[in-house]
Amino acid sequence: MKSVLITGGAGFIGSHLTRLFVTKYPEYHIVNLDKLTYAGNLENLRDIETAPNYSFVKGDICDAELLSSLFDQYDFTGVLHCAAESHVDRSITDPLAFVRTNVMGTVTLLHTVKDKWKDKMEGRIFYHISTDEVYGTLGDEGFFTEETAYDPRSPYSASKASSDHFVRAFYHTYHLPVKISNCSNNYGPYHFPEKLIPLCIHNIINNKPLPIYGKGENVRDWLFVVDHVRAIDTIFHQGKIGETYNIGGHNEWTNIALVKELCVQIDAKLGRAPGTSEQLITYVKDRAGHDLRYAIDATKLKDELDWMPSLQFEEGLSKTIDWYLANTAWLENVTSGAYREYYEDMYGKA
Ligand code: NAD
Ligand code: TYD
Numbered sequence: 001m002k003s004v005l006i007t008g009g010a011g012f013i014g015s016h017l018t019r020l021f022v023t024k025y026p027e028y029h030i031v032n033l034d035k036l037t038y039a040g041n042l043e044n045l046r047d048i049e050t051a052p053n054y055s056f057v058k059g060d061i062c063d064a065e066l067l068s069s070l071f072d073q074y075d076f077t078g079v080l081h082c083a084a085e086s087h088v089d090r091s092i093t094d095p096l097a098f099v100r101t102n103v104m105g106t107v108t109l110l111h112t113v114k115d116k117w118k119d120k121m122e123g124r125i126f127y128h129i130s131t132d133e134v135y136g137t138l139g140d141e142g143f144f145t146e147e148t149a150y151d152p153r154s155p156y157s158a159s160k161a162s163s164d165h166f167v168r169a170f171y172h173t174y175h176l177p178v179k180i181s182n183c184s185n186n187y188g189p190y191h192f193p194e195k196l197i198p199l200c201i202h203n204i205i206n207n208k209p210l211p212i213y214g215k216g217e218n219v220r221d222w223l224f225v226v227d228h229v230r231a232i233d234t235i236f237h238q239g240k241i242g243e244t245y246n247i248g249g250h251n252e253w254t255n256i257a258l259v260k261e262l263c264v265q266i267d268a269k270l271g272r273a274p275g276t277s278e279q280l281i282t283y284v285k286d287r288a289g290h291d292l293r294y295a296i297d298a299t300k301l302k303d304e305l306d307w308m309p310s311l312q313f314e315e316g317l318s319k320t321i322d323w324y325l326a327n328t329a330w331l332e333n334v335t336s337g338a339y340r341e342y343y344e345d346m347y348g349k350a
Pocket of ligand 1: 012060062183
């Protein structure tokens with residue numbers, strides 16, 4: 001049986017990826033290493049936690065000793081590296097936390113992998129999951145391709161760009177068998193409600209203000225999380241070593257249009273009069289250094305590996321809203337305690 005390490009498997013994307021690998025590949029033993037920060041939640045994996053090919057290890061990717069003993073215990077043939085600090089707003093208040101996990105943690109992991117795989121690189125894969133935010137910001141036109149020069153502008157994107165550079169450096173210097181993908185904004189079930197879509201779903205359900213930064217004209221390119229992890233699966237198994245693949249859905253929305261679409265869908269699902277929830281929209285101070293537009297050109301992935309998104313956005317949003325309406329206990333759990341303090345610091349008492 002092959003052993004595969006997933007880091008950050010208790011987070012949003014990591015939990016979908018872990019579920020996919022545990023259920024689709026019974027011949028792999030999946031080890032999920034997660035520190036369980038505020039964003040990591042084992043509730044996200046309840047349905048697969050007793051699967052015979054799954055183990056959870058609570059730990060930090062910065063802990064070199066732990067990594068070394070894990071690699072001795074399991075002869076991992078693959079690593080899928082998702083663990084990260086992932087929220088731009090938090091990176092603005094605490095950049096060092098992002099340097100620690102995203103840069104130091106990634107390099108610690110790379111270093112361990114290099115040592116443990118030293119004489120047996122053949123057939124192994126270190127897959128680094130990254131973001132389109134490393135490319136910076138676009139004007140009204142154009143798309144990010146794999147050739148676009150890095151130009152990160154937030155502490156989050158700077159830390160992810162740095163980690164991407166280290167992954168490539170380990171490929172060129174030590175011949176570590178790496179793959180990288182850079183994906184656009186994800187949405188879907190188990191998304192922590194500090195990010196725009198789950199935050200607004202939670203607030204619409206609870207009749208709380210919907211904070212729109214600036215004029216709401218910033219554009220994001222949204223992809224359903226299950227389509228993202230399908231792409232990762234495809235690249236992990238069929239992508240070329242040393243290559244980078246951009247993942248995106250050609251699905252650009254201004255923040256304000258997106259939030260209005262959420263209001264329309266949720267009003268209909270809750271039997272509220274049309275226009276009710278739009279009244280919750282509240283324009284607030286803009287994010288510092290707010291990137292205007294992200295948009296991915298995923299032609300390489302389509303042409304070389306035949307990957308395409310499976311869902312239209314309105315349908316994906318509808319599924320996502322239905323999941324949040326059916327999982328209010330999950331939402332209440334993650335929005336209690338420490339998250340409430342963060343929310344009050346960010347937006348004031350609602
Ligand atoms: P998330 O914040 O939901 O989850 C991150 C997970 O990593 C959590 O379970 C957390 O406990 C764990 N973690 C954090 N620090 C750790 C450490 N030091 N050691 C071990 N575990 C640690 O993030 P996400 O949205 O699922 O993002 C996962 C990856 O995908 C990140 O690398 C992110 O940069 C990338 N990405 C995210 C998006 C998006 O829209 N969310 C888009 C493109 C790429
Ligand atoms: P977010 O979900 O934090 O993702 P990212 O910053 O990584 O793209 O934010 C998506 C967009 O929504 C971004 O332009 C910032 C904006 N936004 C708001 O307008 N209000 C909010 O409360 C949040 C969290 C984000």
